[in-house]
Every structure is written in C-alpha cells, then in structure tokens.
Amino acid sequence: MKRIIMLCVTVTFSMVAVAGNVSITAHLRPASEVFRLLMQQTGKNFVYSSDILSGVKVTVEARNEPLGKVLKRMFDGTGIEFKIKGNNVVLKKGKKREVRKPTPSPGSEKRREPLPDSFLKAEPQMLEEVVVVSRLESPQVETVEIGAGKFTSADIVNTPVLLGEPDVVKTLQMQPGVTEGMEGFAGMYVHGGNADENLYMLDNVPIYQVNHFAGLFSAFNVDAIRYIDFFKSSMPAKYDGRLSSFMDVRTRNGSREGHHGSAKLGLTSGAFSIGGPIGGKTTYNVALRRSWYDVLTAPFIAIMNASNEDKMQFRYDFMDLNAKVNHSFNERTSGFVSVYFGNDELHTGTKYNADYDNTYFDNDKYDLNWGNILAQAGVVYKLTDAMTGEFTGAYTHYFSSLEAEEESVEKQGGAILSSIKSRQKTSNYIDDGIVRADFRWKPVENSTVRFGGGYTLHSFLPLRTWREYDMDGLKVTSRDSVSRYLASEFNAYMEDDWRISPMLRANAGLHFSMFHIEGKSKFGVSPRLSFSYRPVDNWAIKAAYSRTIQYVHQLTQGSLSLPTDQWIPVTGRFKPETADKIALGGYWESPDGHWNISVEAYWKWMHNLVEYRDEYYLRPPLEMWDARLTAGKGTAKGVDFKIEKKFGKLTGHISYSLAWSNRTFAEKNDGKTYPARYDNRHTINVLLNWKISPKVELNAAWTGHSGNRFTFMPQLWESPGFDEDHNFIENSLGVPLNNYQLPFYHRLDLSLTVCNRRGYWNFGLYNAYCNRNAIAITRGIHNGIGQWDKETNSWVSNDYPVFQKISILPIIPSISYTWEF
Amino acid sequence: MGVLNILNKYLLNVALGLTGCVALSGCYTDFTPDIDDRPVLCLNSLITAGEKISVDVTRSWVYTDVNGEKNHQVNDAVVTIFANGVRVEDDYLPKEGDKIRIHAFNPTYGEAEATVEVPVAPILKDIECVPTLKEGRVHEYEYTFCTTIDFDLGIRVTLEDSPERQNYYHYGLDHYAEFVPEGNFSEGELSGEESSFIIRDGILQYEAEPIFSEHISEFDAMMGGDVYGFTFFTDRQFSGSDYRLNLQYRNVQAIITCTPDNIEEVCDAGFIVCLSSVSESYYNWFNYCWQIYSGAIGDLSEVGLAEPVKGYSNVSTGAGVVAARSTAKARIPLDNFFVPLVRKALDKLSGNKE
Numbered sequence A: 001m002k003r004i005i006m007l008c009v010t011v012t013f014s015m016v017a018v019a020g021n022v023s024i025t026a027h028l029r030p031a032s033e034v035f036r037l038l039m040q041q042t043g044k045n046f047v048y049s050s051d052i053l054s055g056v057k058v059t060v061e062a063r064n065e066p067l068g069k070v071l072k073r074m075f076d077g078t079g080i081e082f083k084i085k086g087n088n089v090v091l092k093k094g095k096k097r098e099v100r101k102p103t104p105s106p107g108s109e110k111r112r113e114p115l116p117d118s119f120l121k122a123e124p125q126m127l128e129e130v131v132v133v134s135r136l137e138s139p140q141v142e143t144v145e146i147g148a149g150k151f152t153s154a155d156i157v158n159t160p161v162l163l164g165e166p167d168v169v170k171t172l173q174m175q176p177g178v179t180e181g182m183e184g185f186a187g188m189y190v191h192g193g194n195a196d197e198n199l200y201m202l203d204n205v206p207i208y209q210v211n212h213f214a215g216l217f218s219a220f221n222v223d224a225i226r227y228i229d230f231f232k233s234s235m236p237a238k239y240d241g242r243l244s245s246f247m248d249v250r251t252r253n254g255s256r257e258g259h260h261g262s263a264k265l266g267l268t269s270g271a272f273s274i275g276g277p278i279g280g281k282t283t284y285n286v287a288l289r290r291s292w293y294d295v296l297t298a299p300f301i302a303i304m305n306a307s308n309e310d311k312m313q314f315r316y317d318f319m320d321l322n323a324k325v326n327h328s329f330n331e332r333t334s335g336f337v338s339v340y341f342g343n344d345e346l347h348t349g350t351k352y353n354a355d356y357d358n359t360y361f362d363n364d365k366y367d368l369n370w371g372n373i374l375a376q377a378g379v380v381y382k383l384t385d386a387m388t389g390e391f392t393g394a395y396t397h398y399f400s401s402l403e404a405e406e407e408s409v410e411k412q413g414g415a416i417l418s419s420i421k422s423r424q425k426t427s428n429y430i431d432d433g434i435v436r437a438d439f440r441w442k443p444v445e446n447s448t449v450r451f452g453g454g455y456t457l458h459s460f461l462p463l464r465t466w467r468e469y470d471m472d473g474l475k476v477t478s479r480d481s482v483s484r485y486l487a488s489e490f491n492a493y494m495e496d497d498w499r500i501s502p503m504l505r506a507n508a509g510l511h512f513s514m515f516h517i518e519g520k521s522k523f524g525v526s527p528r529l530s531f532s533y534r535p536v537d538n539w540a541i542k543a544a545y546s547r548t549i550q551y552v553h554q555l556t557q558g559s560l561s562l563p564t565d566q567w568i569p570v571t572g573r574f575k576p577e578t579a580d581k582i583a584l585g586g587y588w589e590s591p592d593g594h595w596n597i598s599v600e601a602y603w604k605w606m607h608n609l610v611e612y613r614d615e616y617y618l619r620p621p622l623e624m625w626d627a628r629l630t631a632g633k634g635t636a637k638g639v640d641f642k643i644e645k646k647f648g649k650l651t652g653h654i655s656y657s658l659a660w661s662n663r664t665f666a667e668k669n670d671g672k673t674y675p676a677r678y679d680n681r682h683t684i685n686v687l688l689n690w691k692i693s694p695k696v697e698l699n700a701a702w703t704g705h706s707g708n709r710f711t712f713m714p715q716l717w718e719s720p721g722f723d724e725d726h727n728f729i730e731n732s733l734g735v736p737l738n739n740y741q742l743p744f745y746h747r748l749d750l751s752l753t754v755c756n757r758r759g760y761w762n763f764g765l766y767n768a769y770c771n772r773n774a775i776a777i778t779r780g781i782h783n784g785i786g787q788w789d790k791e792t793n794s795w796v797s798n799d800y801p802v803f804q805k806i807s808i809l810p811i812i813p814s815i816s817y818t819w820e821f
Numbered sequence B: 001m002g003v004l005n006i007l008n009k010y011l012l013n014v015a016l017g018l019t020g021c022v023a024l025s026g027c028y029t030d031f032t033p034d035i036d037d038r039p040v041l042c043l044n045s046l047i048t049a050g051e052k053i054s055v056d057v058t059r060s061w062v063y064t065d066v067n068g069e070k071n072h073q074v075n076d077a078v079v080t081i082f083a084n085g086v087r088v089e090d091d092y093l094p095k096e097g098d099k100i101r102i103h104a105f106n107p108t109y110g111e112a113e114a115t116v117e118v119p120v121a122p123i124l125k126d127i128e129c130v131p132t133l134k135e136g137r138v139h140e141y142e143y144t145f146c147t148t149i150d151f152d153l154g155i156r157v158t159l160e161d162s163p164e165r166q167n168y169y170h171y172g173l174d175h176y177a178e179f180v181p182e183g184n185f186s187e188g189e190l191s192g193e194e195s196s197f198i199i200r201d202g203i204l205q206y207e208a209e210p211i212f213s214e215h216i217s218e219f220d221a222m223m224g225g226d227v228y229g230f231t232f233f234t235d236r237q238f239s240g241s242d243y244r245l246n247l248q249y250r251n252v253q254a255i256i257t258c259t260p261d262n263i264e265e266v267c268d269a270g271f272i273v274c275l276s277s278v279s280e281s282y283y284n285w286f287n288y289c290w291q292i293y294s295g296a297i298g299d300l301s302e303v304g305l306a307e308p309v310k311g312y313s314n315v316s317t318g319a320g321v322v323a324a325r326s327t328a329k330a331r332i333p334l335d336n337f338f339v340p341l342v343r344k345a346l347d348k349l350s351g352n353k354e
Helices: A031-042 A067-074 A117-122 A153-157 A168-172 A293-307 B002-023 B066-070 B218-222 B280-293 B296-302 B335-353
Strands: A005-008 A021-030 A045-049 A057-066 A080-085 A088-093 A148-152 A198-202 A205-207 A225-231 A245-251 A260-266 A269-278 A282-291 A311-328 A333-353 A360-384 A387-412 A415-444 A447-471 A474-479 A485-499 A504-517 A520-533 A539-550 A552-555 A566-569 A577-589 A595-612 A629-645 A650-665 A682-691 A696-705 A715-717 A745-755 A759-766 A776-782 A787-789 A794-796 A800-807 A812-820 B027-031 B041-048 B056-059 B078-083 B086-088 B099-106 B110-117 B123-141 B144-160 B168-177 B196-200 B232-234 B242-258 B269-278 B322-333
Touching: A021 A031, A021 A067, A031 A045, A031 A057, A031 A067, A057 A067, A067 A080, A148 A153, A148 A168, A153 A168, A153 A225, A168 A225, A168 A245, A205 A360, A205 A387, A205 A415, A293 A311, A447 A566, A595 A650, A776 B027, A800 B066, B041 B099, B041 B110, B056 B099, B099 B322, B110 B322, B123 B242, B123 B269, B123 B322, B144 B269, B144 B335, B168 B196, B168 B242, B168 B280, B168 B322, B232 B280, B242 B335, B269 B335, B280 B296, B280 B322
Parallel strands: A045 A088, A198 A245, B041 B322
Antiparallel strands: A005 A045, A021 A057, A080 A088, A148 A225, A198 A205, A225 A245, A260 A269, A260 A812, A269 A282, A282 A311, A311 A333, A333 A360, A360 A387, A387 A415, A415 A447, A447 A474, A447 A485, A485 A504, A504 A520, A520 A539, A539 A577, A552 A566, A577 A595, A595 A629, A629 A650, A650 A682, A682 A696, A696 A745, A745 A759, A759 A812, A776 A800, A787 A794, A800 B027, B041 B056, B078 B086, B078 B099, B099 B110, B123 B144, B144 B242, B168 B232, B168 B269, B196 B242, B269 B322
C-alpha cells in the first residue's frame, strides 16, 4: 500500500481557543474538514496516512471539552485509533494487538503516556520524526527544563495587545520573570537582563532586527508561526550566544488538504496568508503583513500641505513576508526552503518653492530603511530509527541605512545665484552565512541525546557614513574609515536527556563556542545541567545550572528601537559577555491536568556586560569602540510563581515575580552598584480567557509591577556663562543612577472575539481603565490662574515650576476582521 | 542653509510622531517627589592666559524652588586658588601650561574644587583667503559715497597640533577695520558717518569643514541634529600632525562709506582668524550644550524616552565648569580686495554722472 504521510499543521489560527479544549459541531462531515477546525483551535498537528480517512465522515458535538474526549467520540465505531503525543495527534487504523505497557514514568497518566512500542513499529516513528517538533510538548512536571514554555499561535492571539496586533514578544511579556520595559513596546527583559540578551531564532536561524515601528511591534507575523519554544532559566545545550533567553520560532507548513488561508484587516496593518499543497509531496505557506500608516497619514499630510508653503513629505510603512515550501522526499526525508523579509521604511522631507517669484527652491529628503532578509534551506533526515538529523543552511542580512539630501537653490532672473547640496549616507549591516546540523538520537528508551554544531561567518559593518557637500561647485566629500569586521563563529554541543529512574531525570550538556575576530580567537565553554525529581506523580522538583556566552551586543540610545541601534561584535579590550545562572523550581499538576502551579527561583551573575559609560555622548562617535563604552557586571535574582488553568470555560494564568537586578560598572555611577532600569521588585500578571460561547470569547490581561527605575535629577545649577547663547541652559545636578522608582504600574487590556461563518471580529481595548502610568519625570510649569494687580496695573502670572510625571498611552481601542478561507 | 538648519529637529519630530500615533496624547501630571535635595556649591570660571582669574560661586537649587532660582549666589564662600600646587593671590596672571586648582568652602553648602590646565595656544600657518565677489553696488550719499560689496569668502588655515596630549580647539572669526562706526546697524542701514566700514560676517558653511561634525553621531544625524553653530573640535583624527581647516562663508557683506580721497585708508580692513586651544572641560561644556539642544539624546530624555542628561561639570560637587583657553590670532587683510572694487564702483558712478 502506497503510504502517503499526511502532515497537517495549522493553516490559520482562527477561532481563539485554549489548546486542549475545543468546541465543535459537525454532522456527517468529512473527518479531514473536522480536523482542520480542530487544528485551528488547538494548534496541534494531525499525523496520519491518507488511506485511513478515505470516506470517513464524522458526527460530533462538543462544547469546550478536552480534545481527547472529543476525538474519542468522533472515532467511536470507525475503527480509527488516535494518540495525542505532545503537539501531535497521531491516527491509525485499529488493530487487535497486545500492547506492551510502556515504561512507566512517575506520574504519567494514560492520556499522555508514550506511544506503545508496537504502535511505533506499526507506524514508523518517521510519522513524527520527519518534522521538527517542540521539545516542550509534555507537561512541565515531566520535562526537566526550568522556566521554559511552548506557545502556539493561539496563545499569541489570545493575549490582548496594543492596537490589536498579536505579538509574540508581548505574549511572552506576560510570563513571570519577563519585563516589558517601556510601556506598549515589544521589549523583553528576562530575569534582570538587557534587551539584547535574548536570542530570536526563526526556524533555527538567529535574526537581529526583531522590531517594527521603533519597537512598538515585533517583527514576527503570527500568521506564519506554528509554535515557539521559549527558555529563560535552564538552557538546553543547543542554545547559546545570548545571556538571558532563547526564543525558537517555528513557522507553519502548508496544508496538504487544500488551499487555505486568511486575510486580516486591522487598524494598523493588513495581513494575508495562504497555504496548501503543490502536488502530492509538496506544500507551501505564505504570510504577508503590511502596515497602513502611510495610507492613514496621507490625508493629514495633504491637508497640512494645502495650507503651508513648506510641503511636507512623509511616508512610513513596515512589512514582513514569510514564505515556506516543504517537500517530503520520502518516508525518511523532508526538506524546506523558506524566506523571511522584514522591512521598515521611513521617507520624510520638505519641499519649499517660492513660486510667486521663482527665486528660492529648497528640498530636503530623508530616507531610512531597515530590516532583515533571511533565506534558508533545511532537511530533516531520519538516519536510523533512533536518530534524526536536521541540516540547515542560511543566509541572513540585517540592514539599516539612512540617506539624507538637502538642497537649496537661489535664483534671480532664471539664473542660479547659488546652490548648496549636501548628502549623507549611512550604512549599517550584518551578513551572516550559516550552516548547522542538529541531531536527535534515542539510543535507549530512557535517553535522548541531542548534539550538533554549526559555523557562522559574520560580516559586521557597525556604521559607515559618507558625506558630500557641494556649494556652488566646491565639493567636499568625507567618508568614515570604518571597515567591515569579519568574524567566524563555530559552535558544537551535546546534551543527554536521561531518565535515570522513574523519579529522577537529568539533562546534562555542553556547548562549546569559538569566536574569531581581528586575528584573535575567543573560546567559550557553556556547561548545562538540570535535574528533575518527582517524589510523587503530580509533583516535581527541579534544579539547574547554565552558563551562557554572548559575542555580540547591541548599542542602543534611548528606549526606542531604532535603525541606529548597532549590533557590534566583541572586539578590542572587551571580553565576551557571560552569565552563570542557577535555578530551582517546584511544580504541581492537578490529577485531571487542568491546573498547574509552579515556583521557580533563580540567581544570575553576569560578567563583562558592555554599556555606554557615563556622559558617553561627549566622546566623538569615532571613538565608540573604546571610549564610549565600558564593561561591568550585574546580578539578578528572584522568584517566579505561576498558577495556570489549562482547561475549562475559563482558562489562563496568574503569575507573580519577586525580583532584584543591579549593575556595577567602573565607569558608571562612580563605580557604585546601582539598580537596573527595569528592576521591578514585584510583578503580577493575570491572563484570562473566557469562552462565553462557541462563537464569543473574551480575553483579559492585567499587568501590574513596581515602577521602572529612573534617574531623577531634581536640582539645577547655574550655567558658567561662557557665552550668551548658553546662559539659559538648565543644568541638572547629577545623582546616582536610577535613584528613583516610578509609581506602581498597572493596566488592563481586553479583547473580544466574535466568530461568524467566514471568520472573526476582534475588538480590543488597551489600558481599559485608562490608567495614566508614568514612564518618566520631567520639569514643567504649572499654569495657575493669574490675577490683576491693581497697584502695578498689570497682570500677575501664577505660573510656577513643578515636577511632572509623563504618561503616554491612554485607553486605545482597536478593531480587526479576519476572513478565513 | 538657514532653512535647512531650521529642520534641525525635523526627523526627531517624525520619530516622536511615530510613537505619538499611539500615544494619542501625552499626559503630564504634577507631583512632588520625596527625594534628597541638599544643595551643593557650584563653581564657574573661565581662565585665560594672561588675565586675572575670576570665580563665580553659587549653589544648586531644586527646580521647583522659585526663590532658589532667583537667588543662589554664595557671597560668603572662601575661595582659594592654587597654581601648579602653590597657593596664589587673586591678582595672579595664569600662564600657558599652568595647572590651576580652585577650592571653595562654605559652612552651609560644604566645599567644592576643580582643576584645569591652561592650554598652550595653537600654531597657525599657511593662511589662505579667497574672497569671491557676488555683487558690488555703489550710491552717492550726500558728500560721500557708499559702496556695498557682497562676496563669499573662503579661508584655509593650517593648524599645527601638538602630539603630547589630547587637544581641543575652538574656531572663531572676527574682523577689524579702522573706521568701524559705533553702534549696531541693521541691514541696509548706513552709519551716517563720512567714513565708515561695516562688515557683516556672513554665514559659515559648517558642513564644508567635516571636523566640525565629529561630535555628531549617526543617531544624532538621523534625528536631525546638525552642526550649525558648533565650531569646536578635537585632534583625535590628526593627533600630532597638521590639519588644514576649510572655512567657507557665504553672503559676507562690506558696506564702505568713504570719499575718493580716503579709499585706501577706510579700506584698511579684514578678518581675524581666532583659533583657541581650550581645556577639555571647555570643549565638553559646549559639546554638552549641543547634545542638549541639538542632539537626539536631549530631546529623547525630555520626553522620557532616554535617560536624563546631567549637566556637564568638572567640579567635585557636579555643579559648575572651570575651564581655560589660550587663543592664537591671525589677521587676514582684505584691502587689496576692497580698494579696487570701491574705486571701480566710484568710477562707474562718476561715469554715469557724466
């Protein structure tokens, strides 16, 4: 029998639902159609051979019931068996056979026991091995990882966010131990780390620019996402290169069952995705997203320009494209080719032309362009029944450029009296060529070995500027002497996930890395070790140690994510950044699997951190590499609590974090230790999903945390008066860094999803009770009511100086519609 | 270029506008913080070689303290000056190379001190000046003739840098003339005197000299920060060697009032290139001012999108600037440029009359 392996993944994430519980009504509908609906709700893959579903029609009605229960009812009497293993639902024809009991694992329940050997033999493991699956499928009482989680596209959609733009990073911000940073932005500060200490990987390949719109949105289009593995405490040996966290984003494969997709129209952007088969062995999936800002702003600019002599030019947009083609070569081999392109463009300028006498013409243009291109190809190959390899080749190009052109022409009687033209072009890019191989080997039942390695050729151009100035033919051209940095990075790792006994499980690994730049090689060895002890079925205690090493860091000025934020390699006097982290966790899962409670503690020591030194801006940029930066250390510690309800009409989680984070730099804050900016002592997150009916769902996210740290300078001193122009300057008296804590931050975000036949509406409310959270403190003037002074016969102002809290994001509604086909 | 300079903050506004799209309306709420705000002594002084040292002693004040803003002079502070480690009197005239330490004490506000080295004046050589005539006009004014000459001016001067230390420089241009009238005259206004020479310096094309832009980062450039008004630079790019400054002025104007008999006398005028070696503190102070008002970091911090910027200070308390400078000057006479033009203009006027 020719066996065609059907692998279906979520094509669209439509009806928002909690993974695990589903609602569905079907009467004698083809089983494949019903699967598609279930996939949309759960994000799970259905793995089966095509022949077993031929002509099978099912009737089922369920309201918010566990998937397993629904499937059991669906296939009752059809002779089809199913097994839910992690994110895969494996179907096969029923056989009368003697099922050998699997090796019992402590606390394992029937609903998630490993597939029986005989089953695996009848349906070769290839069914699940030919695709990359998350290592975090099992409940956390079973896994050995601490502080790790898997998130599906449904999880992301279920998190209410600003402007209704589902965002991976903003979903992760709701996790304990993760701080959002600046309100409303897609920043991520994990366990006291910095924003550049998180590794974002797209199908196994790191990308650098992960934001759109100055950091307001992340660059990951949720339409293209299958799932995300997120690690923040115990790091698997595979991952290194960043200090604080690792986010492995896996993109969707196209459906084999037909062409399906969605089109979304939101306030800020539109998105379109489609996927389907190309022949019997190939699938495709394309997801495109583009912002509307240029369209929205065009009328306003036209109105402004109608009444002004200066004609303003403005256009901003961002877009991202994910395209992927999968091919199943044979039962053992599958491959894919994918492309990601993310881009932000900003074009501004003014044009002034004194038409009435045609004597003066002025034109200024500024074009900014930044983003990522990623092209990759991968093969997943089942070398033996026990070993699978994933081979990846990729090229990534991070780019950022600014072109400014300013021109003025003065005329008289048609003749040019004078002309001045200045042009400036700035480039900043990183090119990476990557090859890597990752293997998963299961030599014995109780042990899973993962090993692999890779090589990356980096080419960094931190910033290069070219300037040209032309005044009436006199031309001055200058160009920075900045040159490219070529660097080679090699890494290799091995880890063993070993179930030592029914109660004890361990994961030991080692990541070796070498970074070669400017003729020097820097070596790093990152040991990883974690244990899980399960004294009783529903309880687990875990401990872990991990070391992480980072060879590149990002220099940012301000809180916005801008194209001038440069990734630079570790060079000169700086050493690779390292972090040592220990973590301890306790976990409980209710017998029915509906509830999870976890407590995780961590202590992290960070070394050779690189930051701008005090008053770095006084140093010319050309000295950036050394003079503007300084190296130091940091510590972070804390405890994360989380209570999660996974199934039922009302699901979600409540988390609380108690955390400390500080920094010590010789050339900052007079060498004294100071709290990190996002040293939020207490953080509470509540994320609730209420399935009101099969068609209506309400999501609520409340977050509250101790205010961010802020360097508040209340005092002024008199200007030296070296010249008249600068006598009025308000000079702030320096204070210890981050000396002030802003008021407690809290807000509630809501979203309501209403499904109809063709798709669903989403209504969002950011900061629902409009709490004006302070992001900073500034100096201002209180405009008091003045009075008329009869004696002097003049008006006496009652204005006086005050300190003011700045808050930026009030209540913001949003609406979007997603059409599915 | 003036229009271009007005666009200084343009890009920043755009960037902030982007965030403003979601911010909809920034909100400011008055509040009184509970924070330590003890005032400290502030010292300000600009030390020039060959001139007596003057020190201004004040105290810091909380921004909301209206009285403190108006009255923060500290008159009863004890100020002591040391030159090269030796205490000197008030009438001491500092020399190039002197290390000056200023110490002040007040029982209420404590003590403050700062040290600065008086730099050595730079060496200027190979001065070249090229005026380019744009337009010459002349008209008769009672018994005298007034000639207006519009021209562009290109100056090139070589600076010899000392390799021994990090050097900081400030460029300026002055002018001289024998018949400079008293008072200020707006454009088109004449002095009313029989013989006078008025010079309007024109507009320096800052972009024409890349060294003036060395303090501008790409971040600043992207945000619209430009070099306008900033003529400080360091020797980081040419330490120990010569550097030739390229200075271009546009729209320079000379208004010369004279009689046919005293043309040479009145036209004895020109420019003075002033190049100062300045202390690091002096450079840093103006650089800081630029960062605050033209750089991105000042704007971002003002709206809470970057860390606040403290005032630059080299005083122990963090308040005040003690700086020093030594200036080298070089005259550029332009009588050879003015005299023929004035004479030609007068001849033309006489011809028209005939």
